[in-house]
Amino acid sequence: MISDESMKREYYQALVERDSAYDGIFFVGIKTTGVFCHATCPARKPNYENCLFYKTAEEALLAGFRPCKRCRPLSFPQGQSPLVQRMVALVEENPEKRWKDSDFRELGIHAATARRQFKKNYNMTFVQYARARRMGIAMKSIRTGEKIINAQIDLGYTSSSGFHDAFSKIMGRTPNRSQKIKMLYANWIDTPLGPMVSIVDEDFLYLLEFADRRGLEREIERLRNRLNASIIPGVTDRSKQIENELNDYFNKGLGTFKTPIMLLGSDFQRSVWEQLITIEMGKTATYKELAGLIGNPKAVRAIGNANGANQLAIIVTCHRVIQSGGALGGYGGGVERKRWLLAHEQSAVQRLLK
Structure with a gap:
């Protein structure tokens, strides 16, 4: 996410003026609608305070925003081929799906073709796109601290069960299914190198990763399975401690972290x-x-x-x-x-x- 105030003001002005020179330069996430757009989106312009600016579409997806249906931000800078349009639509129909080569074969699509066309336009493969959209479902609630049920409309789901299933596939079982499930809390931390996610309980930090790290889903899955845990958006003293220490690391060169950690491995x-x-x-x-x-x-x-x-x-x-x-x-x-x-x-x- 872009944090420089002067740059954000410049990009907002470009958005208001629909300046085509900025198409592909930035993407804007609209907090009130849950979508992200490019600079020349014809929709009514949001207030400045409701805008978050990103350098890439992948960053906007990971932050939980879905592509705007009016301006089709994924059609820039080179236009969206029929294949890409179809694949984007399939992801929106079933955002929690983990795509395999067999899924492409069933659709009569060669996986390498989908990969190549996405890579050409967006500097990410189709699987990366689908993963970013899928992770955005979980990251939306983590970033905003919203209750799960309140986030479903922004994410484009028409039923609470659809959103619930998508969130649960990434973050684990719901807390009301078993009293023996351990509760862990996930928090979103913006840094100069991109957003990070912390996962903690009241005592320890278990995970600290960049939100776009490849394999983050598998890390989360291993963590919750090992601890028989469910992960929900939330903040504890450990969350606050590691966020403060990261800020000191990036801004002041902090050399020693004191947040208690739990090393789970062989x-x-x-x-x-x-x-x-x-x-x-x-x-x-x-x-x-x-x-x-x-x-x-x-x-x-x-x-x-x-x-x-x-x-x-x-x-x-x-x-x-x-x-x-x-x-x-x-x-x-x-x-x-x-x-x-x-x-x-x-x-x-x-x-x-x-």
Whole structure:
């Protein structure tokens, strides 16, 4: 989400004037209707305070907004092919669906063709689009803190049962089905690198991830299955604590997080994560060096897998692990974020040394 006030004012003016020069430059989410539009949408213009601005359609989808039916924001900048129109419509009919190659075959569509056409127009594949729309269902309530039942209309559902099913497939069982289900609370945190989601209880932080991370659904599913938990929008003292510490990290270069965390994984994974936490801010370690530190020099590949399974971004510092030749290597939140985080931490340490 775009946070720069002058840029937001510029984009709002472009929206009011329907300035075609800005089509594809930004997308605007309208809080009162739950849709997102492009700059030349012919609909009645919302008030400034009801607008949220995004650089990409994927960001708007993840924030819980659906494409406007009047301006068809996914038709820009190159126009929407009949295939793309059909696939978007199918997603809107069944947003909670997880698409497989067999689904494309049943429709007489080649999966590679759908993937290529979406990638050409939106810099994301159809599966990414469907996932972003699906995750937006859950993220809408998390972002706004609304009760589940109050969010269904904004998300485009005509019945509460349809919305309920979609939300539950991502966030788990409803609390009234069993008294033994553990309750966890999800909160939306805006950061300079994009929105993050925290999942906590009253005592610990269990998950902290970028909302657009590929595989986030699977992480959430593993978490709630392991704890027999249901996840609902909400804020606890732990939510507030990690949000405040993240703000200090991004704005002031906070080097040590004190929010209590719960590491859920195998003994090997926990041993890797505990070593990651010891890497000092402004420094890096290689996968090979980590293997030596845990007493298993041959475990380089396994360490990479443990990094990928880390559910506490930034706190458990997998972004500080690089390849032996100096290359950055992979990162669940994206290599560009990894590069930014390392540069940010180097700068913060240099300021402290002055």
